[in-house]
Amino acid sequence: MxxxxxxxxxxxxxxxxPFAPIGARIEQKIHAWLEQHSPATAARFPIAVMRTLREQAFAANPHLVHDLSALRRLTLEHALRESDADLALLDPALEIFHAERNKVExxxxxxxxxxxxxxxxxxxxxxxxxxxxxxxxxxxxxxxxxxxxxxxxxxxxxxxxxxxxxxxxxxxxxxxxxxxxxxxxxxxxxxxxxxxxxxxxxxxxxxxxxxxxxxxxxxxxxxxxxxxxxxxxxxxxxx
Structure with missing residues (x-):
């Protein structure tokens, strides 16, 4: 040709x-961070529940299909609000996400x-x-x-x-x-x-x-x- x-x-x-190991590590690191900084959030939204919450955010916001960072932010913000956590934790939690997201092999x-x-x-x-x-x-x-x-x-x-x-x-x-x-x-x-x-x-x-x-x-x-x-x-x- x-x-x-x-x-x-x-x-x-x-x-x-490969993205799968990155995605799994992100979930684990964010959950561990929440266990330390917002135990109520970690207890209410363990990894499997947080994953479901993220899928729901994606389904509810098709206008953001091009912006996965915004959808991730919505997910974490919802989890913090629902567990009565300090929303000041949102940006540090997102930095954990970005740090792990960019550790690629x-x-x-x-x-x-x-x-x-x-x-x-x-x-x-x-x-x-x-x-x-x-x-x-x-x-x-x-x-x-x-x-x-x-x-x-x-x-x-x-x-x-x-x-x-x-x-x-x-x-x-x-x-x-x-x-x-x-x-x-x-x-x-x-x-x-x-x-x-x-x-x-x-x-x-x-x-x-x-x-x-x-x-x-x-x-x-x-x-x-x-x-x-x-x-x-x-x-x-x-x-």
Whole structure:
């Protein structure tokens, strides 16, 4: 397959690192912090109950689907209010969340592959999540990070993909979006006119009743290899 790629937009959670261990650690750390600073809140909202409360906040506020930080804040504020706790605890509790949220452990292939890809083409982070690449210590690999909260709409909305392309000063057809989610990443990118790479780490069957993405790889090393070959071939042909 031959097409012109001048930049890559890259999803973060479950593409560059697994989110599940981060989410579990956040729950544990916040609960432990509440046990120390607001025992009544911790008793009334143990981890499973707090998780249900968070799901309810998400369901009740679809207008905030692009702002996971705001939804997290609503969840913690509700728990504190319902347990008659001091609302001054809200910001310190949220700082516990952000500190843990940005302790990421990349997949074994990810950092070396990311370094290789970024040496070839500009790489921009495009995420619905609330990781902060600077706090993660990974921002040097990216030309910018664009989040759904900053943009005001989440993937798979075309506008966030188009905003990234505008910042890259490239037409969508010359940008390859890479991510793990079939709908949010692959289908969303294709719908916005970008090239799409589904990072299928689990070896799943394509689940959507629509065209498959341009590329599909099991890890980022395979993508870096493809870019090396593709761009070398393109440069040779141009010469």
């Amino acid at each position: 031959n097409f012109d790629i001048r930049a890559v937009t890259l999803d973060l959670d479950d593409t560059l690192w 990349c997949y074994p292939d990810a950092l070396d592959a990311l370094t290789r890809i970024a040496a070839r083409v500009p790489v921009a982070a495009l995420t619905n999540g609330n990781a902060d690449l600077a706090r993660c210590g990974l921002d040097a690999h990216f030309v910018f990070q664009l989040g759904a909260r900053e943009h005001g709409a989440a993937k798979p909305q075309a506008s966030i993909f188009h905003a990234a392309c505008a910042r890259l000063a490239l037409p969508p057809a010359q940008v390859l979006h890479v991510g793990d989610h079939p709908l949010m990443d692959a289908a969303g990118a294709m719908g916005a006119g970008l090239r799409a790479c589904w990072l299928n780490r689990q070896g799943l069957a394509w689940p959507l009743d629509q065209a498959r993405p341009d590329l599909e790889f099991a890890d980022l090393t395979a993508l870096a290899d493809w870019l090396d070959t593709h761009l070398d071939t393109k440069d040779t042909a141009a010469a």
